[in-house]
Amino acid sequence: MNHSRRKFLKQAGLLFTTSASPISFEFALAKAEVMTVNGPIKAKAMGMSLIHEHILVDFIGADKISFDRWDRAQVVKKVLPYLLEVRELGVKTLVECTPAYLGRDARLLDELSDRSEIQIITNTGYYGARENQHLPKHAFKDDAEQLAERWIKEFENGIDGTSIKPGFMKIGVDTGTLSDLHRKLITAAAIAHKATGLTIASHTGASLAAFEQMEILKEQGVQHNAFIWVHAQGEDDVQKHVEAARLGTWVSLDYVSEGTVERYLEILQRLKAEKLLHRVLLSHDAGWYKPEETNGGDFRSYTDLFEFMLPAMQEKGFSKAEIKTMLENNPAEAFTITKRLA
Template structure:
């Protein structure tokens, strides 16, 4: 076994080179479908001017890396992530994979499972689109009402690529019962449900399903910090800890970002609410530093490193 490393825009980093990691954010994202005019197009200098200060701000708060969650279909631009990362001297963790329908480009729709697996393997091992940035993980999604045949094909290919590399799969999946279906597919392909992140777990109102997903070994992610009252986030974190989910819990904002559909890229939402508000409230309520370190340092590294 080789050394466990987190692959970033600034190279592969060891655990001792990193501290707090934000596991679900966006630097650049385009939520228009890939067939729309101007999709994922932007002036590089404009992206750097808007987003490098956002990274510098959290770097000053002690955050040491950020996970970019924009995947294929929603404007992933590893080249822009790389330029912004270098400008701020701040590591960004980039995925391979593709989003759900209707954000699936024609080439993915027409590709075989074997071709999709090879594409993901290439990006995980050799790098993304000539940038030299190696994908660290696989980002997917599934429909709110259930996984479609096309989404299942992408997931099966992802499960094989993940098993071959040790990379984790993260999926934007709103319903816990659909997450359990995804875990069944991964297991059937010989994958490891413990190498899966249930993204947006907080959107599932049944806390019993949070526990059911975690019982399969997967990470659960509460990533709406800053979108809801701080006390609501703190209450949910405390509930998860009380039910023994500390080692599988990820916390982030799902904020940012440069949006090429908006004039000037829009107005970014800072990535600082966890550091400035949620963690202080958790400390004030008695959460110990070892647990905070586990949630904000160890769990993200354990999830995304391979």
């Protein structure tokens, strides 16, 4: 980000610093916590958060992926400057959404968190999108209870032999009506939520699968506010965003870029008119170190929100308080570990 853009954001009150005074959350209990790779912290300590980003993603497939496909030192060298860049912009927490069998590396995230001083949150769960090629073999034969037990154990004992625990669940389903396998994934997530209090973030897209998942959660006795509708921008009908938000679901618009500003403003203005900004999450879905490409390929920075989206929101009349609701209050509430039972 260039100096003139940073100066503009400061003058506009949109560049939040890490020294900003604490905010009070209407939802919060004093003991509300989230889980980072360095352990639990108070939810209000998340500060400004990017709730859907990636460090490294490997699409080689569940049957071929392994940690020896990348060199952690090289990944750290490539990615660390991008984390330091957003720390300067006031970001305190980054939610890393790469699931198991797609490149989740808890040790890598731990090192990057230590070196960047960015709080990083990782996940448990399985990703069924992309026609199930990132699901391990046991996911096809295990029932929902058995899958849930695997995820619960990671929360209780740590990930991949470490003491690092997940702060949420990440699952993925394909567009359209849910397959039986994907119904099993969301059912397993509901079971695991009831045991752990971890929020469920589901790669979804268009609304049909989102509402089907929400119905399964309801049947399982889990409130809709335990569910993040990931990639909700994939739904063209803004009324569906309104309906989901009214039910308590988190509506995640998570591919902020220069090219998405106009569309996102349309969605946000409608949600603002309906007094539903308290159910909105914003992020980039950026990063993406790719092990199969030289030096990880093109790595997309985490700054478009600050360079393009926030100035456009201010021009459309969004207040600093409304922006802080979406970037601070909402993430802290969404990722608070608590059992949200119907």
